[in-house]
Amino acid sequence: MSDAFLLGVDIGTYSSKGVLVNAENGEVAASHMIEHGLSMPKPGWVEMDADKIWWNEFIILCQYLLNEGGISEKDIKGVGISGIGPCVLPIDSEGKPLRAAILYGIDTRASEEIRQYEALLGKEKIFWLTGSNLSSSSTGPKILWLKNNEPRVFEKADCFLTSQSYLVLKLTGERCVDVYSGGTFAPFMDVEKMQWLDEELLGVKPKEVLPKVQWSCEIAGEVSLSAAKETGLAVGTPVITGTIDAAAEAISTGLSAAGDMMMMLGSSNSLILRTDKFVRTQNFWGLNWLEPDTYAVVGGMSTVGSLTRWFRDNFAPEELNAQGTSGVNAYAALGGLLGQSSIGANGLVALPYFEGERTPIYDPDACGVLFGLNLKHTRADMYRALLEGVGYGIKHNLDVMESEGMRPSRILGVGGATLNLAWMQIIADIANISIEIPEKQLGASYGDAFMAGVGVGLMPGLGEIGRWVRHKQVITPSGEMHERYDPYYRIYRELYLKTKGLMHELTGLRKD
Secondary structure, three states, X not given: OOOOEEEEEEEOOOEEEEXXXXXXXXXXXXXXXXXXXXXXXXXOOOEEOXXXXXXXHHHHHHHHHHHHHOOOHHHEEEEEEEEOOOXXXXXXXXXXXXXXXXXXXXXXXXXXXXXXXXXXXXXHHHHHHHOOOOOOOOHHHHHHHHHHHOHHHHHHXXXXXXXXXXXXXXXXXXXXXXXXXXXXXOOOEEOOOOEEOOXXXXXXXXXXXXXXXXXXXXXXXXXXXXHHHHHOOOOOOEEEOOEEHHHHHHHHOOOOOOOEEEEEEOOOEEEEEEEOOOOOOOOOEEEEOOOOOOEEEEEOOOOOHHHHHHHHHHHOHHHHHHHOOOOOHHHHHOHHHHOOOOOOOOOOEEEOOEOEEOOOOOEOOOOOEEEOOOOOOOHHHHHHHHHHHHHHHHHHHHHHHHHOOOOOOEEEEEOHHHHOHHHHHHHHHHHOOOEEEEOOOOOHHHHHHHHHHHHOOOOOOHHHHHHOOOEEEEEOOOHHHHHHHHHHHHHHHHHHHHHHHHHHHHHHHHHO
């Protein structure tokens, strides 16, 4: 058995996960997960404590994995890290956080700042410069929000990091971010040159306040003495730059070539399509991928698994108490409800925009909707409508991609929701797609470990992920079911268009 192991750690929205993996065959020597929550101090605000959650849970995971795996810290040849993103974490000159991190697209506070940058630069220039339109997932407007609303924090900020960047800093003392994550720092990055803009934008100087940019598998630095004492890792262990969790999760599914698409179904949804060239699209994000001369088009929905968590916590006390559900078990606990409803949820259509929506509508002020309620509807109908709403949202994304000439040749499903095979069948039927599900559902942390292996030279590149990943099953669509869903999908598409004005008015009242 090989004595070379790789450590992968992912900081997710509701949990942190870590794995120790045998570098030779991809077998997992130890794994562990820690659940955590979010802070939502105001409507539209979603935050997380970088030290209490990110760094503290990283330490706990390292210590647990070393003990559980029975592996010497000297046998860990590399560390890979991913995290929720893009986040905004201001740090001072000593690397200490100045406030809680502002999270990714589910935090919608910076709508006004988006408008300010659009007024300054123009939407067309932003698009051609950054490869995408500004949205609630864009980092730049949130940094400007700090300048506008928390000027003392902004003035003290020596650098703005994202989640995995902060952990790399804590481990190595280096301030860096990967090229792929950097592309989400719109409007601060020139995506063709892959570098920060060297000009002041509304009082923000990107080149001065953002970390250096490098590829995901590049070695960022080595574990320092102080970090080794806290984590149990060996001094000098190489740490790669890492990336956003969705990208690492894509690697964990076996995504390796142009035409492959990762469909991640966790608390939110990410659709990552590998492409053979850089694509500029108004409806999605065209980005550089994780290695030189690789590219991707990215889309995603704000709320997916978080919908089932919300439903479970508010409408399913019996299932919660009977099964003691937590994490991915939330899906299994609610499985019986599906059989109590039928296709179309007995005439109930849900818009799953519970925290605004990302692609393809780019609307942080969109709201969730349950349309068609009557006194005969049950909680089972509500539950099914939410699951179907996610299917409609995925189909919406895929339809728009196809209209732009982008059709995936293979869809690789991953995330907690894939454990609910009935839900996967609903999505396959609605979108008329086949979904391949990997044998190992370890998610982003598994991809992190493989990327660390590439970084330290144990694998030649990310295209070799097939060494580790096998697919256990394929969910295929039913043509009959697809036709039955079609009229509900039409209503879904029209419902947003006919209610978005009222949504925006209502969101404005909430903020007041």
